[in-house]
Amino acid sequence: MKLNQKDELLIVSSLRNAGVRVTKQRVALLYILDKAKDHPDAIELYKRASDVEPTISLATVYRTLSVLIEAKVVHRHSFEGGGARFEKAKRLHHDHIVDLNTGEVIEFNSEIIEKIQFEIAAEMGYELIHHKLELYCRKIN
Amino acid sequence: MKLNQKDELLIVSSLRNAGVRVTKQRVALLYILDKAKDHPDAIELYKRASDVEPTISLATVYRTLSVLIEAKVVHRHSFEGGGARFEKAKRLHHDHIVDLNTGEVIEFNSEIIEKIQFEIAAEMGYELIHHKLELYCRKIN
């Protein structure tokens, strides 16, 4: 699969903006992450990115993920019962519901919880930098 | 180190209560978990349990942890930047603040957040089974 010029420009400027060198492997991976509607693991990202840029290797997928996480462009998750999964950072923060039956991951966000978290951290003498909230659930019915 | 008879009886009945067979290795590990004030990883538990029961192996530490987690007697955590860490389940649920500078883990709990979580899950058509909330913080001052 080939990515169009408009997508390519956006991705390239994201990378520049993140202060990292632009390579075709990085463009392919970030493109795939941007397009993903789920939360893939490293192997799955490798497969998908290989379709765009066959010269990418698994080592580079891991290296690039580390770089993008460092630059806060990508988030790493380690939900129960499995390896690390990744997603491109979005404008607004969100947390996750994990369906214990299907493994599906759904996003949600709660202003109230976010606010209380800040208060709790402050009360205990801490500045909240970031957080993770995972709700492990089963579908009703 | 040797554990006294009172401790031993308590641990043995915990194991019986959890519906698992009682072995000296399991007693040693659960004793160590019960005594721990921190959140050790498997190797650290292996070291500490070896002191009580030198015949225990690392494989048995992992196996027993799985058994105790299945029985809901132990919780597994995977905080950012490190392997799995374990703690004995307590009466009341709690969440964790992770000090990004020291790695120290502090427990807290918030009735309000717990309540909102249930509401959010219900709103989205899910039954909340359990959850994980981790606040990554830095000490103020």
Next chain:
DNA sequence: ACGAAAATGATAATCATTCTCAAAGATAAA
């Protein structure tokens, strides 16, 4: 105490992730 079923230690195997290093590629300056 007996016997079926389960747990154990030692070690091999697996799995995800990181490291190594020579070659290729990206960037900035000329």
Next chain:
DNA sequence: TTTATCTTTGAGAATGATTATCATTTTCGT
């Protein structure tokens, strides 16, 4: 655009955590 420097890459080896294997030992209801 050519060059010089510094970074990134692929391939595969290495690592580290966790799980599986299997012969032997232990548990526990009878």
